[in-house]
Amino acid sequence: MIAAVSRDAALIVTAGGLIVAAVTLARTRQARLALALLLDFFTAAALLHLAAPPSWPALGAAALTIAIRQLASRALTAARDARHR
């Protein structure tokens, strides 16, 4: 029950992230900002996936999503800091 609900919620959040990123990109023309927002929503979706008692593939996927998110987030922060200097 919780597994099905959290999987649906994760799907909704993923779709929301895609919409927000697309709208942000269209309105602000800031690819970095749009990517950061997309990654924020994907993290929320990965966390919702982990809410149900997870299987090994689901765990691996969530860990990979979060690792990619962290990597991209660090790279974005480094790029922003370099631009501010």
Next chain:
Amino acid sequence: MTLADGFGEHNLEDVVSVLVRLVEAAGAAIIFVGAVIAFARFLLVAFRREGMDPFARLRLDLGRFLVLGLEFQLAADILRTAVAPNFTELAQLATVAAIRTALNFFLGLEIKEETELIRADKAAAAATPAAAPPGTSAKPP
């Protein structure tokens, strides 16, 4: 026959299982509600074109919701260890707990960095317009 075999352990397992589901559902609900609120506010900000500042603040708010939801999920993980699972379940539990703890740490770090950045931006914005007028008006001709 010990107390744990006959009565105590089964009851404890039932109670812990209900508690785990409650706490886990609360964590998931917090994350989902945070994402929905962030979605609505992001769209509002994007269509109003208020500049870059509100985006940073909204990302910060979403991050705070994620951290709060994670805390609940970690609490559920800790509750799960109260009843002895088999080795595979225990390994999965350890992996989930490790992922959540690491993510909690990194999210906390990001929130701290973003907060400092917003504070620095605010200070810079306050200093720039305030510095010019008193300097120009104070000087006599």
